[in-house]
Amino acid sequence: MKTITTIREMGEWVQEAKKGGRSIGLVPTMGFLHEGHISLVERAKAENDHVVMSIFVNPAQFGPNEDFDRYPRDLERDSELAEAAGTEVIFAPSVEEMYPRQSAISMSAGPLADVLCGAKRPGHFDGVLKVVTKLFHIIQPARAYFGQKDAQQLAIIESLVEDFNFPLTIRRGETVREADGLAKSSRNVYLSEAERVEAPHLQKALQLGKVAALAGEDPIAPMKAYLEERVSGKIDYIDLLSYPSLTEQIEEEAILALAVQFEKARLIDNLIFNMKGKN
């Protein structure tokens, strides 16, 4: 496996790799890999001639009071995991390499960022759009892989690709969970022991809410009550919206999503399901 840190070298590798119509699968990550990332790599390997993983903790998607500086990083461990899963190249540029100057031009996720995490993290998804657009141009994948755990990000990137005609396909990866139901996340390392015991209740609350929603009842209030009894963290939001359009007019596909702020870890989770009970 090769680790590339400059845009120029990455571009040269891409030119060579795509010769003869060969395809690249891209798994964009912020590193500190877990089984969720690995499952995306395995799928990318099955569907493409080459697999590139980007590892870049993107400052543009962190707010001033968020955890950019202390976001967990371990490139050595990540490299071992990525290689074992079949990654051919890790693209791990520095912040200066990705953002050599202040850009005049910006992208905005618009109303898609006014709900769920976007409402609580102003500018977050604009920063995601910027880095994802840059990565797509640098690596030119045929397919890019994103996990459903970050469902709002996934919806916004699907919209980006469709509305701006990127010549690639977005693949959704199912959320990978611990045995007790907690969604795998790089931020789970921030949890205290006591919080780690409480954390699986997020998924349980979602399951309970889904049953209510499918029965035509309000899922929010019972989920709130359930969580307030069982977790020490503060509920940031619980919401039921259409998916991937993220509006209150739900026709078929819906997302039930929540965020809970623990002492050091802000955890998110969601379920996506058909409101007519088709899946």
Place this chain on the structure above:
Amino acid sequence: MKTITTIREMGEWVQEAKKGGRSIGLVPTMGFLHEGHISLVERAKAENDHVVMSIFVNPAQFGPNEDFDRYPRDLERDSELAEAAGTEVIFAPSVEEMYPRQSAISMSAGPLADVLCGAKRPGHFDGVLKVVTKLFHIIQPARAYFGQKDAQQLAIIESLVEDFNFPLTIRRGETVREADGLAKSSRNVYLSEAERVEAPHLQKALQLGKVAALAGEDPIAPMKAYLEERVSGKIDYIDLLSYPSLTEQIEEEAILALAVQFEKARLIDNLIFNMKGKN
């Protein structure tokens, strides 16, 4: 020459055309071609294996009170001119093909659009960014050609390509002029006979202003006086800025630009030069 109207067919042609590493040169236009466009096609032909011209009057870059509906269109004449100059494919999609739905995601040119034409045409360059990004993704050129007459557009697109790492190069085409100095423009057909006689004074005013600027004098006031005596149109702006950064801190490259609103035609022109007299 082939005319393609759907994104799907264009994508299939591109896939085929790029095989074996062959390059595409793109000349994006709004049609109603003049010698400025033709000179871009000729250059694209000399530098690439394939030449594609897009012809699309982009509603996203017209304001509500601007000339979208009456913008001159003549696809038959354009096709003849484009083919004679060496165009291999014209991409001429409908508005519905390019914008099948309202997009949640937007791009903003930021401070680069706060000056010159951008200050007078709110949203114009955001619409340019959107359509150019889409065209770059659909046609995947190695090089794209833009005329210097639309100098602010050129600066913004150069910034877009650099800051978002598009895998292509922007080529600047010099402004092509009538014998009397008037910059070629599709909008020149809007001029009355009397206005057509006055219009070359825009270029003369710029020449006069350049002499003043290089002598360290203010170019704006004498240009204003010169034009007010000679043209019936209303001066929209006259400005001297750095190029391509479009700020008031001029180090070397500068742009002296103006816009004049005649009865039906809004004409723009500019000179780009080195303030230290190097070119």
